[in-house]
Amino acid sequence: MTESNLLPSGQKRIDSLEMRGITKRFPGVLASDHVNFDVKSGEVHALLGENGAGKSTLMKILYGLYHPDEGTVLLNGEPVTISSPTDSINLGIGMIHQHFMLVPTLTVAENVALGLPSSRGALTDLDKVSNRILELAKIYGLKIDPDAYVWQLSVGQQQRVEIIKALYRGAALLILDEPTAVLTPQEVDELFVIMRQMVRDGHALIFISHKLHEVVEICNRVTVLRNGRTIGTRPTAETTKQALANWMVGREVGFAPDRGETKLGEVRLSLDNVQCGSDRGTPGLRGVSFDVCSGEILGFAGVSGNGQRELAESITGLRKVTSGKVYLEGQDITNMSPGDIMERMLSYIPEERMRDGMIKDFTVAENMILREHQKQPYSKNGFLNLRGIASHADELIQKFRVKTPSRETMAKNLSGGNIQKIVLAREISRNPRAILAAQPTRGLDIGATEYVREQLIEQRNKGAAVMLISEDLDEILALSDRIAVIYEGQIMDIITRENATPEKLGLLMAGVRSEDATPVVK
Amino acid sequence: MRSKLSTLFDALLPVIATLAALAVGTVMLLLLKVNPIEAYAALWDGAFGSANSFAETLVKATPLLLVALGICISFRGDVINIGGEGQMIVGAVLATWVGLTFTEAPGWLIIALALVAGFVGGGIWGGIPGVLKAYFNVNEILSTVMMNAIAVQLMNFLLRGPMIDPAQAELASKIPQTARLIDEFHLARLAPTRLHAGALIAVVLAVVVYILLWRTIWGYRIRAVGQNPHASRYAGIKVSRYMVLALLLSGAFAGLAGAVQVYGVNYRMITDGSASGFTGSAGFNGIVAALFGQLHPLWSIPASILFGALLVGANKMQRVVQVPSALITVLNGLVVVFVVSSEIWRHRRQRRRLAAAGEEEAQPKPDQPQVQKEAGQ
Incomplete structure (x- = not known):
C-alpha cells in the first residue's frame, strides 16, 4: 500500500475483508447459502439484489447483529469472530443504516458522543468531541456544525452526521445501506463526492442499493445476490444497467416500461387553489391547483415531507380542506367522506400500505373486499357472500399473480411485494375513473416494481386519470406524461415529459424556480 | 410435523394453563394442611357430580356466556368493555x-319484551361510553368502569326506594329487592x-354472534376497525360509528x-347492597x-362452563374440606392469571417465529409456501 498504513482519520486501514462460505438459516428459510463476498481498501463494492436476496442478512452478520451458521470472516487475511456490533466497531467496521439512528432533540456532538465513554468519567467531554468532529469534517470535506440540533438538519446533513459518527468511532470500512433512498438528486451527488474522497483516502466501502445507475456510477465492483446465493462478482466497468437488472432478477426485465398508446381525454380530477393544514398544525398545502385528464399519468416529484401526504389526503377526503375546491368529473367532492369519494370511483393506493392499505390480521380474501364489501356479489342484505368473496379473491390472485399459499392466508404472512399486489388488485379491479398512487413501488423489488408500473400504465391506457406521487425520480420520469414538482406545499411547476430532466426537476425539488422551465398548465 | 405439533400445543395451551393453576393451588392447599386430592374431588363433585350440580354449573355459566358474547364483539372491535357489571x-x-x-299481559309476550328491555338497557349503558370514546376520545376502560359505579348506586337507590318489594317496605329489615314476578313470567x-331456558338462549346467541362477526357486513x-382503524378509514368505513356499535352490542348482551x-x-x-350483590361478578x-x-363466541361456551364449574364446585370444596372462601x-x-x-x-412465541421467518431478507419466497403456512399458525 502507500507510505503509511493509516487513514487520514488516524485509523488503521482495512486492506481486505473477506466473507467466505457464509450460511445463515432461519427456521424454514435459508437466508444465506454459502455466500462469498470481499471488499478491499480503496474501493466501493456494491451489493445488489432484490428484497429477500440476502443483502441485509449478510451485512447484519458482518456488523455482528447475526451469527452465521457456517463460514468465516477474514480481516486482512486473519479469521475474526464478530459476535456483536461492539466487536465490529472495534475492528473498524461502521454501518450507516437506512433509517438514521439519531436523536433529533440532541446536538450533532451529543449524538456522536452518545454511548461512548467520556474521557472525563462522569462528566461530559463534548468540547473534545466537537473538536474531533471539526477535525474529521475538515479531513473528509464534510460540512457540519457540531452544535446544531439534529432536528434542524436536512436529511442529507443527517446522513453526514451518521458518517461522522462512524468515522469518529474509527471506521475504516463503511457499510452504506441504501444511503440514497431518502436523498434528492443533488444530495446524492454530494454523497458521492464524499464517498469518492473516502475511497481515495483508503477506506473500503460497501454500497447496498437496488438503484442500478448509482451502482454503475459510483462502484468499482458489484456482487449480485439472488435467493441467498452469490450469483457473481464483476467490475462495474464491464457491465451495464440492463445486464445487472437481468442478473439480479434472473430473467429479462423490461427496464423502461413500454408506455403504449394512450388517448388524452376530458379532465377527470381537478384541484382549485386547495389549502389544508399538516399534522403539526403548520400549513400543509398552500394553494394547489392542477387538472388531471383521462389517459394521462401526472407525476408528483418532490422530497418527502413537502406536502405529498397532505395532497393525497385532501383529495381522498381523509384530511379537511380549509379552502379551495376538489372536483371529480366536474362534481365538487371537497370535504366529502372518504367512503363517498371513493364510491365515485376514485381509487387510492396509500403510501403506508401496511398501515393504511390493508389489515394484517385479515385474510387475503378479506383484504380484497375492504373497499367494496358492501356491494354485490360480496354481500347482500347485510350478510357476506362467502362464495362471491372467495371467487373474487381467487380471480384477483391469479390475475395479479399474487404469491400466496391460499386466499385464507393472513396478509401479514406475505412479502411486501405481494401485499402491494393485493392493494393494487383491489383498487384497480374496480375500474376506477381516477387513481391516486402514493409511493406505489417503495420498498418493492425489481420484479414487483416492474409489475406495479405496468399496471399503472395499463390503467392510463384504458382511460383512467392517474396521479403518481413518488420520491423516486426515475419512476416519475419513466411513467409520467406530465410532472408536477411539489415543494413546501406548493406546486413549483408542471413540466411535460419531453422537457423534464433530472437536473431541472432536482432544482425545482430544492425550491429553486428556474425561469427556463416551460410552464404548461396554469 | 413441527408445525402440527405446535398447533396442537397452542390449542391445548389454555387447558395446560388451567392445570398449572390448579397445581399452584395444590401447593396452597398443602400449606393449609388440606388433602388436595380430597379438595379437588369435592370441587369436581360439586360441579359435575350429579344432574343437579351439573345444572347448577350451567345456571352459573349462562350469564357468563352472555357477557362473554358481548366481550367477543367489543374486544374484536378493539374497544375494551369493563362495564359488564x-x-x-x-x-x-x-x-x-x-x-x-x-x-295482565300474556307470559310469552312479557318474557320477550323483558329480554328486549334487558338488551336495550345494557345497550344504552354500553353505548354511552361508546359515544364518549368515538366522538370525544374518552378512554372506554375508565368510562365503563365509572358507569359500573353509577349503575350500582342507581340499583341500590331503586331497590331500596321506588322499586322496593311492598312486602319488604313494611318490614324493618328492608331487604333491597323488588316484588316477585308472577309465575307466568x-x-x-x-x-x-x-x-x-336462558341457557339455551345463550347457546343459540353464541351461534348468532358467530354469524354476526364472520358472516355480516x-x-x-x-x-376491520378493531384490527386496523387506519386502513378501515382509508377504505371508507366510518370508524367512529362501528366503535359505538361494538360497545353498544357488547353492553346489550350483558344487559x-x-x-x-x-x-x-x-x-x-x-x-x-355490595357492588356485586346482584351480578355475582358475572x-x-x-x-x-x-x-x-x-x-x-363458540369457544366461549366451554370456557363459560369451566368458570361456572369452578364457581359452583368451589362452594362444595369449601364445605367439604373447610378452606377459607x-x-x-x-x-x-x-386460572385467570395463568390463562x-x-x-x-x-x-410472543408466534411473533418471534414470524420475525425469524419474515426478516426483511428472509421473507417467505414464493416457492416456499410451506414456510408461510407455518408462520401463519
Whole structure:
C-alpha cells in the first residue's frame, strides 16, 4: 500500500475483508447459502439484489447483529469472530443504516458522543468531541456544525452526521445501506463526492442499493445476490444497467416500461387553489391547483415531507380542506367522506400500505373486499357472500399473480411485494375513473416494481386519470406524461415529459424556480 | 410435523394453563394442611357430580356466556368493555320494570319484551361510553368502569326506594329487592333442576354472534376497525360509528344476562347492597371466560362452563374440606392469571417465529409456501 498504513482519520486501514462460505438459516428459510463476498481498501463494492436476496442478512452478520451458521470472516487475511456490533466497531467496521439512528432533540456532538465513554468519567467531554468532529469534517470535506440540533438538519446533513459518527468511532470500512433512498438528486451527488474522497483516502466501502445507475456510477465492483446465493462478482466497468437488472432478477426485465398508446381525454380530477393544514398544525398545502385528464399519468416529484401526504389526503377526503375546491368529473367532492369519494370511483393506493392499505390480521380474501364489501356479489342484505368473496379473491390472485399459499392466508404472512399486489388488485379491479398512487413501488423489488408500473400504465391506457406521487425520480420520469414538482406545499411547476430532466426537476425539488422551465398548465 | 405439533400445543395451551393453576393451588392447599386430592374431588363433585350440580354449573355459566358474547364483539372491535357489571344491572332493572308493570299481559309476550328491555338497557349503558370514546376520545376502560359505579348506586337507590318489594317496605329489615314476578313470567325450566331456558338462549346467541362477526357486513366492519382503524378509514368505513356499535352490542348482551338472571333464576331483582350483590361478578368473570375462549363466541361456551364449574364446585370444596372462601377466589384468580399469561406468551412465541421467518431478507419466497403456512399458525 502507500507510505503509511493509516487513514487520514488516524485509523488503521482495512486492506481486505473477506466473507467466505457464509450460511445463515432461519427456521424454514435459508437466508444465506454459502455466500462469498470481499471488499478491499480503496474501493466501493456494491451489493445488489432484490428484497429477500440476502443483502441485509449478510451485512447484519458482518456488523455482528447475526451469527452465521457456517463460514468465516477474514480481516486482512486473519479469521475474526464478530459476535456483536461492539466487536465490529472495534475492528473498524461502521454501518450507516437506512433509517438514521439519531436523536433529533440532541446536538450533532451529543449524538456522536452518545454511548461512548467520556474521557472525563462522569462528566461530559463534548468540547473534545466537537473538536474531533471539526477535525474529521475538515479531513473528509464534510460540512457540519457540531452544535446544531439534529432536528434542524436536512436529511442529507443527517446522513453526514451518521458518517461522522462512524468515522469518529474509527471506521475504516463503511457499510452504506441504501444511503440514497431518502436523498434528492443533488444530495446524492454530494454523497458521492464524499464517498469518492473516502475511497481515495483508503477506506473500503460497501454500497447496498437496488438503484442500478448509482451502482454503475459510483462502484468499482458489484456482487449480485439472488435467493441467498452469490450469483457473481464483476467490475462495474464491464457491465451495464440492463445486464445487472437481468442478473439480479434472473430473467429479462423490461427496464423502461413500454408506455403504449394512450388517448388524452376530458379532465377527470381537478384541484382549485386547495389549502389544508399538516399534522403539526403548520400549513400543509398552500394553494394547489392542477387538472388531471383521462389517459394521462401526472407525476408528483418532490422530497418527502413537502406536502405529498397532505395532497393525497385532501383529495381522498381523509384530511379537511380549509379552502379551495376538489372536483371529480366536474362534481365538487371537497370535504366529502372518504367512503363517498371513493364510491365515485376514485381509487387510492396509500403510501403506508401496511398501515393504511390493508389489515394484517385479515385474510387475503378479506383484504380484497375492504373497499367494496358492501356491494354485490360480496354481500347482500347485510350478510357476506362467502362464495362471491372467495371467487373474487381467487380471480384477483391469479390475475395479479399474487404469491400466496391460499386466499385464507393472513396478509401479514406475505412479502411486501405481494401485499402491494393485493392493494393494487383491489383498487384497480374496480375500474376506477381516477387513481391516486402514493409511493406505489417503495420498498418493492425489481420484479414487483416492474409489475406495479405496468399496471399503472395499463390503467392510463384504458382511460383512467392517474396521479403518481413518488420520491423516486426515475419512476416519475419513466411513467409520467406530465410532472408536477411539489415543494413546501406548493406546486413549483408542471413540466411535460419531453422537457423534464433530472437536473431541472432536482432544482425545482430544492425550491429553486428556474425561469427556463416551460410552464404548461396554469 | 413441527408445525402440527405446535398447533396442537397452542390449542391445548389454555387447558395446560388451567392445570398449572390448579397445581399452584395444590401447593396452597398443602400449606393449609388440606388433602388436595380430597379438595379437588369435592370441587369436581360439586360441579359435575350429579344432574343437579351439573345444572347448577350451567345456571352459573349462562350469564357468563352472555357477557362473554358481548366481550367477543367489543374486544374484536378493539374497544375494551369493563362495564359488564353496570350493563347487567341496567338491563335487569329495565326488564324487571317491564314484568312488574304489565302484569295482565300474556307470559310469552312479557318474557320477550323483558329480554328486549334487558338488551336495550345494557345497550344504552354500553353505548354511552361508546359515544364518549368515538366522538370525544374518552378512554372506554375508565368510562365503563365509572358507569359500573353509577349503575350500582342507581340499583341500590331503586331497590331500596321506588322499586322496593311492598312486602319488604313494611318490614324493618328492608331487604333491597323488588316484588316477585308472577309465575307466568318465569323462564321455562329445562329439567327438574334450576336449569332454565336462558341457557339455551345463550347457546343459540353464541351461534348468532358467530354469524354476526364472520358472516355480516357489520361484523366485518367491527373486526376491520378493531384490527386496523387506519386502513378501515382509508377504505371508507366510518370508524367512529362501528366503535359505538361494538360497545353498544357488547353492553346489550350483558344487559340480556341481567334480564335472564331475573327471569330465570331469582324471579326478582335482589342485591345485598355490595357492588356485586346482584351480578355475582358475572360482568367481570364473563370477560375472563371470553378471553379463555380466545374471543371466539363458540369457544366461549366451554370456557363459560369451566368458570361456572369452578364457581359452583368451589362452594362444595369449601364445605367439604373447610378452606377459607378466599382460597376459592385465589384459585379463580390463578386460572385467570395463568390463562392470560399463556395467551401473551403464545403471541410472543408466534411473533418471534414470524420475525425469524419474515426478516426483511428472509421473507417467505414464493416457492416456499410451506414456510408461510407455518408462520401463519
